[in-house]
Each structure stands twice: as structure tokens, then as C-alpha cells.
Amino acid sequence: MNQKKVIDIVKEQNRWRRKECLNLIASESLMSPLAESLYSSDFEGRYNEHIGHECHYEGTELSYEIEEICNQLFRNHFETPYTDVRPISGAIANLIVYNALTRPGDILVSLGIPNGAHISHTRWGPAGIRGLKNVDMFFDPETMNINVERTVDIIRASAPKLVMFGASMFLFPEPIKEIREQVDPDIKFIYDAAHVLGLVYNRLFQEPFKEGVDLITSSTHKTFQGPQGGIIIGSPGLSKKDWTKIDLSVFPGTLSNTHIHRFPSLAVTALEMNEFGEEYASQVVRNAKAFGKALYDRELKALCPNLGFTESHQVIVDVKEYGGGRKVASRMAQCNVICNKMALPNDTSKDATHNPSGIRLGVQELTRWGMKEKEMDDVAEFYKRVIIDGESVEKVKADVMAYKAQYPDIHYCFSLE
Ligand SMILES: Cc1ncc(COP(=O)(O)O)c(C=O)c1O
Secondary structure, three states: OOHHHHHHHHHHHHHHHHHHEEEEEOOOOOOOOHHHHHOOOHHHHHOEEEEEEEEOOOOOOOHHHHHHHHHHHHHHHOOOOEEEEOOOOOOHHHHHHHHOOOOOOEEEEOOOOOOOOOOOOOOOOHHHHHHOEEEEEEEEOOOEOOOHHHHHHHHHOOOOOOEOOOOOOOOOOOOOOHOOOOOOOOEEEEEEEOOOOHHHHHHHHHOOOOOOOEEEEEEEEEOEEEEEEEEEEEEEOOOOOHHHHHHHHHHHHHHOOOOHHHHHHHHHOOOOOOEEEEEEEHHHHHHHHHHHHHHHHOOEEOOHHHHOOOOOEEEEEEEEHHHHHHHHHHHHOOOEEEEEOOOOOOOOOHHHHOOOOOEEOOOHHHHHHOOHHHHHHHHHHHHHHHHHHOHHHHHHHHOOOOOOOHHHHHHOOOOOO
């Protein structure tokens, strides 16, 4: 083993996943060339532990400035005094909020895994680390959304400390306002925007603060196509006391280093979103809807045809009759079309873990490569050729590689110069 092996792996990854694949993993993204060019720098090896402006180390002036620029961009955009870009991921952002606002034994109401909740909303992840007890919302598989009345009853009966909105399988805006109006105002509402931040930032999908959410937690690298990282945003109406708890839960509560090297890329991504975001986000949603229809027209069971399939970047397809999500996702990957298996609400818990019925398809990265509604039809055809027609993997893979080669450039961003 020598260093050449490492270099070769990176070259191979760059060629394969960027140039030869169609990526439909709904939680992934591509930074712009400029954001990417700023990702590796001296900031990489530095620390900047701080409480407020008081930095613990010397040599942190520029680290503080670049972090503050990121916060300022998000503060201005969400018109709130409260943002923190230090959380190093979305799951860690959730842990920070749990540590700040709950005590072990408190109740957390969230969606439940088969209905689309992220693991960090459950006892198997950060909620469990904090010792929270889970109570699931009532979810309607027909509309792929929360049932308001039943969920209000559940919240009233369980008296949770927090209610966690947002999801990993996330097709439609959630009825937050309707629930907020009917439950104790002291119960904090959190909105995990990890998947939809790029839409929410551009005032699409839903406006969580206007609907009664107290805090947004998020990743910065899914539909918001920045560097991998996390963020917490407090509503303009949040008390200073609550925000101070969040602040102290970030540091010293949870983090020491904060991966400062990502902040220049995050700032550039936010500036690009300010410039190109509306066009990008609206194209993402148009593409997702077109993709749902294109799959459905080919007799693939994209969920919720009567609701226009989706309002987000995701399309969910039930592939149980073709052997389930694991088999289908794996066969598509052999053809260089990358997506993941997904548990659906009616899966048994055994199936949900081992062979769920669905696949989850996100169009945000295809959109970034400049693809529009016509291309969604082309990509749906690749799915049909593999899943329904049973065409040979080799033939489809060759066609996918030739197809992707026609889309070499990343869109909705500044030029590198
Ligand atoms: C809803 C939701 N929250 C949080 C996360 C975790 O984000 P991260 O990978 O940034 O920790 C994910 C990951 O996909 C997610 O889907």
C-alpha cells in the first residue's frame, strides 16, 4: 500500500460519481466550482472555540469573521437575530437542540421512521442519547402527510417538551400552523429542514417561522447545495433566554472544533442562493413533479398522483412488486443510476429495515447539472428499462454514461474566475 492508492481512489470517485452517474440520492448535493475551490484552506486545521465574541484561542480573527459572515447571511435572509452555523451536521444540530431544551425522560413527538422521520428524531439516534421518549404523530399514507386532528390529540395527551416536524421522506408541506393553533404554546416546535432548506430558503415549500415554528435545524448540503454541515436558526420571536441555551449547547455543550474550513464555501453557497436560488428551487420542484408524472406514465407507482406527486425535490416510488427497494436500488446502481431504498408507511418493521417497499428519488442534483422537465422524462425511461423491461445492465449503463456526458456543467452558480 502506498499513497498512490489513495490518490487513485479519489480520481476514480470523481470520474465515476460526477461524470458517469445520474445521482438521485435525495440527501446529497454538489457544491459550485467556486464553493468547492474554497473548501480546502488553512482554516482546515484551526480551532475557534468561542462563547459570544470571546474566543478561547489566539489567531482566530479571520475564522471568527468568516463564521460571522455566514451567520449574517442567514440572519438577513430569515430576518432573525438568531443563527448558528457551528453545528457540524444536521443530526448534531438536533442533538444540540435536545440538550438545550429538554431533560432525560421528556417526550418528543415526531413522525416515526416508516413515515419518514430521520433517525436523529428517534430513540435510536440523538433523541435516544438525550434519553427522550418518542411518541409518533398520526400519519396518513394516502396523503403522505400528518393528520392534524389525530396528531393534536396525541400532543395534548402526551404533553411533549418538543414536537419535531420535517422529515427524510418529505413530499408535502406539513400542516404546522393548524397544529400550532390547537396546542399549548409552551411546547416548542422544531422544523428539521435538512432536506428542504434550499426550497425554504427560496420561500418555496413552506415558511416555518410564519407557521409557528420556534427553531429550524438543518443540514447545509441537500437541496441547499453547500458543504456538508449543519445550522440552527431561531425564529425572530424566540426569547433571548432560549437562544442562549442553544448557544451554550453548541459550545461548550456539544462541540469543540467546528470544521471552520467549510464556512467560506457555505458563505459562497448562500450568496449564490441569493442570486440564483429562486430559479434553481422552482426548477427543482417543476422537475420533481415532471419526474413523478413521467414514472407514473410508465406504470411505475410514484406515490400521490392525485396530489401532483410532490411539492419538494423528492419522488417516492412503491416497487414492492418488482422485488422491493433494496433489489431495485441495487440494480439501478449497477446501471450508474444512484438512488436509495425507502421504507413506506405500510411496511412491517421487519420489511422497513431489511427490504422496504420503496425507493426515494431526489432531482436536486440532476437540476444542478442543468436538467429540466424533458430530461426528467429521459431519466424515467432509464428506470422503466431496468425495472419493467428488464433490459441488460451493461446496455443501460453504457447509455447512462453517454447521456450524463451531455451535461458536464454545474448551473445556478458564480463562475470560478
Ligand atoms: C430530516 C433529516 N435530518 C437530519 C439529517 C442528518 O443530517 P446530517 O447528515 O447533516 O447529520 C438527515 C439526513 O439525511 C435528514 O434527512
